[in-house]
Amino acid sequence: MTGLFWNLLLATCWVFLTGSFEVLNYLFGFVIGYLVIALVHNLVPALQDYPQRLPRFIAFLVYFFRQLVLSNIKVASDIVTPPWHMKPGVVSFKLLAETDLEITLVSNFISLTPGTLVLDVSEDKTTLFVHAMFLHDEDQVQADLRQLEQRLLQVMR
Amino acid sequence: MTEFFISLLLLLAAVVMLLAAIGMLRLPDLPTRMHATTKSGVLAVIFIMLAVALYFERMDITARVLAIIVFTLITAPIAAHAIGRAGYLSGVELWSQTVRDDLKDYYHNHDKVHEDDSAST
Numbered sequence: 001m002t003g004l005f006w007n008l009l010l011a012t013c014w015v016f017l018t019g020s021f022e023v024l025n026y027l028f029g030f031v032i033g034y035l036v037i038a039l040v041h042n043l044v045p046a047l048q049d050y051p052q053r054l055p056r057f058i059a060f061l062v063y064f065f066r067q068l069v070l071s072n073i074k075v076a077s078d079i080v081t082p083p084w085h086m087k088p089g090v091v092s093f094k095l096l097a098e099t100d101l102e103i104t105l106v107s108n109f110i111s112l113t114p115g116t117l118v119l120d121v122s123e124d125k126t127t128l129f130v131h132a133m134f135l136h137d138e139d140q141v142q143a144d145l146r147q148l149e150q151r152l153l154q155v156m157r
Numbered sequence: 158m159t160e161f162f163i164s165l166l167l168l169l170a171a172v173v174m175l176l177a178a179i180g181m182l183r184l185p186d187l188p189t190r191m192h193a194t195t196k197s198g199v200l201a202v203i204f205i206m207l208a209v210a211l212y213f214e215r216m217d218i219t220a221r222v223l224a225i226i227v228f229t230l231i232t233a234p235i236a237a238h239a240i241g242r243a244g245y246l247s248g249v250e251l252w253s254q255t256v257r258d259d260l261k262d263y264y265h266n267h268d269k270v271h272e273d274d275s276a277s278t
Contacts, residue, residue, distance in 0.1 A: 021216050022216060023214075023216055023219050026216070068196070068199075068200055069200070071196075072173065072196060072197055072200050075180070075192060075193065075196070075197075076173075076176045076180075076197070079176055079179055079180040079183060079184070079193060080176065080179070084185075086189070088186075088188065088189055088251070088252060089257040089258065090251075090257065090258045090261070091257070107234075107238065108230075108231065108234045108235065109234075111195070111234030111235075111237055111238055112195075112196060112199060112230065112233070112234050113196070114192055114196035114197070115192065117188055117191055117192055117195075117237060117238070117241055118234075118238050118241075119188070119238070119241050119242050119245055120242055120245070131188040131192075131241065133189060133192050135257070
């Protein structure tokens with residue numbers, strides 16, 4: 001988080017110094033700021049893991065948007081064609097996430113991908129109850145959820 | 158060229174929302190309906206907002222567009238979760254072809270534990 005803050009600060013400095021307030025210029029400043037941080041990250045403990053984390057974050061966004069579009073198409077095609085191909089059901093999913101923030105984010109992103117909706121969290125915060133729309137292969141559903149969770153946790157930890 | 162992309166994005170958003178509306182009408186029970194409406198709603202909002210950002214190409218509007226996308230991403234699934242959970246707990250029936258229901262077992266065992274507690278004390 002501090003890394004991102006410093007990167008944004010450097011980008012803002014760049015925008016002020018060059019004097020053109022445009023999206024592209026801000027992005028360019030962000031890239032330069034990232035390179036500067038990547039150069040010095042070994043010297044500053046707080047910035048230690050930031051250079052690896054930002055690409056992971058971008059990779060996660062790309063992966064997530066792909067999932068969002070793909071599964072939207074899947075749900076949409078089932079809605080449009082008359083016979084139901086879906087097999088809804090509620091499965092329990094063991095969480096690797098521990099803190100409240102992690103659980104919130106993981107369940108948020110699980111809910112966001114079509115075909116899965118978080119219904120509840122168990123009281124000891126170890127299990128999510130997920131309503132899945134396409135439960136033809138439970139292992140596949142579990143593996144997809146696990147992959148999403150792990151990618152998100154890699155960004156956060 | 159930009160014009161074409163903007164039209165394409167808006168058209169896609171409209172189609173996605175239309176599908177969500179059809180899903181709302183056709184799907185058999187509450188959780189599946191939440192599937193149809195929330196996610197496609199988010200996707201449609203993202204498409205519309207990207208089109209807006211492309212059309213204006215201005216820093217202040219792009220910033221607002223990003224804020225809108227982020228806030229929809231945060232709030233939409235929470236709303237879906239809240240409605241789905243409230244519906245489940247208030248006893249809305251799941252579709253007759255639902256293949257399994259782990260949550261039912263969980264609440265069932267849970268109630269049992271509570272009953273045992275009250276019985277022993």
